Amino acid sequence: MNRxxxxxxxxxxxxxxxxxxxxxxxxxxQALDIMRAASVLDNVLLHRxxxxxxxxxxxxxxxxQRLRTAIEGTRSRVHDLxxxxxxxxxxxxETPEDGTVVHGRVMDEHGNGWMGLTVYGEDEKCKxxxxxxxxxxxxxxxxxxxxxxxxxxxxxxxNVFLAVKTKAGSVLSRRKKALxxxxxxxxxxxxxxxxxxxxxxxxxxxxKGSQAKQTAK
Numbered sequence: 001m002n003r004x005x006x007x008x009x010x011x012x013x014x015x016x017x018x019x020x021x022x023x024x025x026x027x028x029x030q031a032l033d034i035m036r037a038a039s040v041l042d043n044v045l046l047h048r049x050x051x052x053x054x055x056x057x058x059x060x061x062x063x064x065q066r067l068r069t070a071i072e073g074t075r076s077r078v079h080d081l082x083x084x085x086x087x088x089x090x091x092x093x094e095t096p097e098d099g100t101v102v103h104g105r106v107m108d109e110h111g112n113g114w115m116g117l118t119v120y121g122e123d124e125k126c127k128x129x130x131x132x133x134x135x136x137x138x139x140x141x142x143x144x145x146x147x148x149x150x151x152x153x154x155x156x157x158x159n160v161f162l163a164v165k166t167k168a169g170s171v172l173s174r175r176k177k178a179l180x181x182x183x184x185x186x187x188x189x190x191x192x193x194x195x196x197x198x199x200x201x202x203x204x205x206x207x208k209g210s211q212a213k214q215t216a217k
Contacts, residue, residue, distance in 0.1 A: 029088045036081040043074040083111045086140035092186075096148040100181055103144035104189040106137050106164055106173075113141020114193055116167060121145075121160040122174065132160050152181055164191055170201045 050067040057064060087105075095101050106114045114137055121132030131154050135143040147155070159178040165171045172193045179187060 029085065032081055032085045032088055036078060036085060039074050039078045039081060043071060043078060046071045046074060079110070083113075086113060090140060090142045093144050093146055095184065095186055096146055098149035098183045099147050099152060100183065101144055101146050101186045102162070102179060102181075102189060103142070103186065104191065105141040106143065106191045106193055107141045108193060108195045108198075110195075113137065113139065114198065115139045115141065117141075117172065117193070118165050118167065119143040119145065119191070120163055120165070121179070122163045123161070124159055126163075126174065129155070129158060129160050131155055131158075147181065149183065152183060155181055162189055162191065164193060166198075166201055172197060172201060 046067055050064055050071060053061065053064050053067065092103060093101060106117050106119065108114065117137045118134050119137065120134035121129040123129050131151060132147070133145050133151075135145045137143045160181065161178055162175045163171060164173040173191055175189070175191070179189070181187075
């Protein structure tokens with residue numbers, strides 16, 4: 001009587017599922033890329049036609065105004081497809097055995113990802129929880145922090161709140177709700193950092209840098 005090797009069979013099933021998922025994701029990326037390229041081309045053609053009719057009929061003509069509206073629509077579609085493409089390119093890390101992964105995107109009010117920001121954990125007194133670790137956001141604003149079973153045990157008695165800061169250390173966001181860190185789980189946390197707030201912080205950092213250079217002189 002032949003017996004199936006349970007663990008090996010499960011491993012092969014996981015590998016097949018991962019391979020199928022990879023091909024499906026690749027097809028999704030290609031489809032989004034094609035749709036985005038088509039929308040960009042539509043936008044270019046609409047712009048050309050709008051300029052032609054504007055010279056011929058005047059900017060206030062209804063046909064020109066309809067084209068301007070269509071241009072805004074295609075521009076919005078290009079933006080949405082670009083965001084979807086960035087999300088589709090995200091590779092989520094594996095969850096450690098009996099551990100957890102906290103991941104998501106840091107983005108502005110329009111859904112654009114912020115690159116180069118640091119996501120980390122703070123306690124109830126707004127002090128950084130070093131055991132929790134940190135992660136820098138990529139071009140899509142994606143971050144991921146993996147915690148193994150040992151780290152989860154160390155953090156069991158600590159309320160951890162996600163926070164975001166710039167490379168210079170300026171805090172941009174602190175979440176009011178503590179994370180729920182459970183074994184063998186993934187927790188998605190999307191973080192909003194408004195464009196005006198980040199611009200303000202970068203402006204302050206620029207002034208400090210200029211003042212420091214003048215002092216050095």
